[in-house]
Amino acid sequence: MLKYQINQDFKDIVSLMGQQVSFISSLKVEDKFYREEIKGTVTDISLSLSGQHSISVDGGDYFLLSELLEFQLLTTS
Numbered sequence: 797m798l799k800y801q802i803n804q805d806f807k808d809i810v811s812l813m814g815q816q817v818s819f820i821s822s823l824k825v826e827d828k829f830y831r832e833e834i835k836g837t838v839t840d841i842s843l844s845l846s847g848q849h850s851i852s853v854d855g856g857d858y859f860l861l862s863e864l865l866e867f868q869l870l871t872t873s
Contacts, residue, residue, distance in 0.1 A: 805849075806843060809841060809843065809849050809851075809861070810841060810843075812838045812841065812851060812869075813838055813839075813841055814837060814838060814839075815837070815838050815869055815870075816835075816836070816837055816869070816870040816871075817834075817835070817836070817837075817838055817851075817853065817867065817868065817869055817870060818833065818834065818835040818866075818867075818868055818870055819833075819834055819859070819864040819865060819866055819867040819868070820832070820833055820834075820864070820865040820866045821833075821834055821859055821863075821864065821865075822863070822865060831865075834853055834859070835853075835870070836853040836854040836856075837853065837854055838851050838852070838853060839852055839853065839854055839855045840852035840855065840858070842858060847862075848860055848862065849861050849862075
């Protein structure tokens with residue numbers, strides 16, 4: 797059962813490639829939190845055996861999926 801779930805998780809993450817997404821990224825610097833809204837196309841995906849998978853939007857920085865807030869797929873018209 798666990799192997800099936802891992803395979804399904806990978807498929808779900810890989811299906812994000814080329815999709816338009818938006819999310820909030822939060823960064824803590826010293827005692828302050830900074831939030832940034834990110835919108836764009838998923839161009840890179842990094843899969844990890846530890847489960848710490850990440851994506852890159854428009855070829856920029858990588859973001860850990862587990863740390864993203866308000867993640868959503870955007871519809872393209």
